[in-house]
Amino acid sequence: MTRARETDAMAATGDLPAAEFRRAMHAAADLAADYLERVGAYPVLPRVAPGEVRAALAAAPPEAGEPVDALLADYRRLIEPNVTHWNHPAFFGYFAISGSGPGILGETLAAALNVNAMLWRSGPAPTELEEVVCDWLRQLLALPPVFTGHINDTASMSSLLAIAAARHRVDEGAVRARGLSGAPPMTVYASEQAHSSIDKAMITLGLGLDQLRRVEVDEAFRMRPDALAALIAADRRAGRLPIAVVATAGTTSTTAVDPIAAVADVARRERLWLHVDAAYAGSAAVCPEYRALMDGLEAADSIVLNPHKWLFTPVDCSVLLLRNREELRAAFTLVPEYLKTTEQGVTNLMDYGPQLGRRFRALKLWFVLRAFGAEGLRARIRAHCALAREFEGWVRGTPGWEVSAPVPFSTVCFRSTRGATPEEQDRINEAIVAEANATGAIFIGPTKLHRRTVLRLAIGNIRTTREHVVTAWRVLREAEARAAGAPGKD
Numbered sequence: 001m002t003r004a005r006e007t008d009a010m011a012a013t014g015d016l017p018a019a020e021f022r023r024a025m026h027a028a029a030d031l032a033a034d035y036l037e038r039v040g041a042y043p044v045l046p047r048v049a050p051g052e053v054r055a056a057l058a059a060a061p062p063e064a065g066e067p068v069d070a071l072l073a074d075y076r077r078l079i080e081p082n083v084t085h086w087n088h089p090a091f092f093g094y095f096a097i098s099g100s101g102p103g104i105l106g107e108t109l110a111a112a113l114n115v116n117a118m119l120w121r122s123g124p125a126p127t128e129l130e131e132v133v134c135d136w137l138r139q140l141l142a143l144p145p146v147f148t149g150h151i152n153d154t155a156s157m158s159s160l161l162a163i164a165a166a167r168h169r170v171d172e173g174a175v176r177a178r179g180l181s182g183a184p185p186m187t188v189y190a191s192e193q194a195h196s197s198i199d200k201a202m203i204t205l206g207l208g209l210d211q212l213r214r215v216e217v218d219e220a221f222r223m224r225p226d227a228l229a230a231l232i233a234a235d236r237r238a239g240r241l242p243i244a245v246v247a248t249a250g251t252t253s254t255t256a257v258d259p260i261a262a263v264a265d266v267a268r269r270e271r272l273w274l275h276v277d278a279a280y281a282g283s284a285a286v287c288p289e290y291r292a293l294m295d296g297l298e299a300a301d302s303i304v305l306n307p308h309k310w311l312f313t314p315v316d317c318s319v320l321l322l323r324n325r326e327e328l329r330a331a332f333t334l335v336p337e338y339l340k341t342t343e344q345g346v347t348n349l350m351d352y353g354p355q356l357g358r359r360f361r362a363l364k365l366w367f368v369l370r371a372f373g374a375e376g377l378r379a380r381i382r383a384h385c386a387l388a389r390e391f392e393g394w395v396r397g398t399p400g401w402e403v404s405a406p407v408p409f410s411t412v413c414f415r416s417t418r419g420a421t422p423e424e425q426d427r428i429n430e431a432i433v434a435e436a437n438a439t440g441a442i443f444i445g446p447t448k449l450h451r452r453t454v455l456r457l458a459i460g461n462i463r464t465t466r467e468h469v470v471t472a473w474r475v476l477r478e479a480e481a482r483a484a485g486a487p488g489k490d
């Protein structure tokens with residue numbers, strides 16, 4: 001092919017010629033597979049200073065188009081080494097997540113389809129697949145068939161939608177129609193350990209942070225139902241309008257599970273919407289023994305769980321399961337003339353939230369659920385929890401260390417007890433995090449419990465093996481020895 005004809009073909013489509021695209025996709029597949037094969041060789045946190053990446057990038061867009069090979073080469077040289085490697089098997093920070101092979105395939109093909117499934121008409125298969133995979137997830141969680149699902153980007157959005165639906169139920173659509181002016185203060189209840197996304201929902205929905213009640217927790221960091229009932233009663237006496245309770249199944253700090261059944265009793269008595277934030281631990285509920293820790297889940301009005309957290313699905317993918325999805329629709333449906341379609345009895349996903357357009361997220365989740373099967377998912381979750389219990393045992397068995405909270409799932413909160421004062425102990429534990437992460441061998445994060453610094457090891461990456469957890473414990477003890485200025489010993 002002459003250069004002139006090639007130029008003509010590009011001019012004709014305006015896009016990459018098909019043969020060129022095919023070749024580049026194969027090259028991208030090699031890049032992705034190479035990356036996943038050797039990601040463990042990277043330092044988990046890239047050794048890059050703020051501004052360094054920017055300085056290596058062209059400051060202005062190119063005037064003439066560049067060959068894709070140049071883009072792929074720069075991706076490999078400038079981008080890949082300079083990300084925090086969430087796919088690294090020794091990533092133990094936040095909640096460890098991972099894009100599994102099947103999930104990455106689904107994400108890639110969804111990009112090729114580029115469907116915007118706002119209406120059934122604008123995406124029949126994506127709409128119906130979303131309903132089917134959400135129903136599969138419902139079955140995996142042993143929830144009754146009344147629950148139906150809706151996929152969002154994040155748990156933050158899922159919880160916001162749940163609270164919006166709760167408000168719509170209690171105020172019978174008053175805020176939807178007339179806005180907040182003139183509305184009574186509306187209160188929401190969540191534990192002291194609940195995720196900050198609930199605070200953000202209060203901000204975004206105009207309910208106000210002052211109307212979020214932080215319910216006291218017990219010694220295992222679980223919401224106290226008696227304290228919840230007392231707060232609701234006080235708000236009613238003061239003329240406020242309680243609308244929702246948010247229980248957490250797997251809090252962000254310690255993965256504590258609120259007593260959902262008891263909280264559900266209070267919510268039912270008070271006619272409040274019960275939302276369960278199970279963004280992380282909801283994945284564990286595919287195993288009957290972990291589902292049993294969430295007794296009462298079936299009484300919720302809504303439940304959020306993030307397959308992108310611990311179900312091996314690439315970000316983003318958050319599933320909101322609703323007892324009555326029509327309540328969410330009632331809060332958000334609005335059909336302008338140009339979006340009216342003639343199909344009857346179909347789901348139009350745009351009706352269930354503020355966004356019109358939406359990505360086709362169900363495909364990657366479908367691939368993951370099918371490729372691993374329920375059995376495969378349970379095996380992986382159980383393996384992670386077993387590793388966490390083993391790690392917990394090592395900490396308990398080592399003088400100068402302690403476990404700081406119960407370990408119901410795959411996350412361990414622990415600390416070094418070296419140091420004469422609480423402040424000195426905090427300093428040592430903070431230094432352990434910094435030292436351990438600086439090695440590049442692992443990445444962990446700190447949290448605060450009872451105002452003291454605690455280390456937090458979260459296992460959730462599909463590529464993590466026992467060997468990586470062994471390494472983490474060794475690196476942490478060596479870091480402690482350096483931080484406390486004493487020789488390390490086994």
Ligand SMILES: *Cc1c(COP(=O)(O)O)cnc(C)c1O
Nearest residue numbers: 154155156195197252277279280
């Ligand atoms: C991670 C997490 C969230 C936030 O998830 P996003 O999807 O990032 O919004 C909310 N709640 C809990 C309990 C979490 O663990």
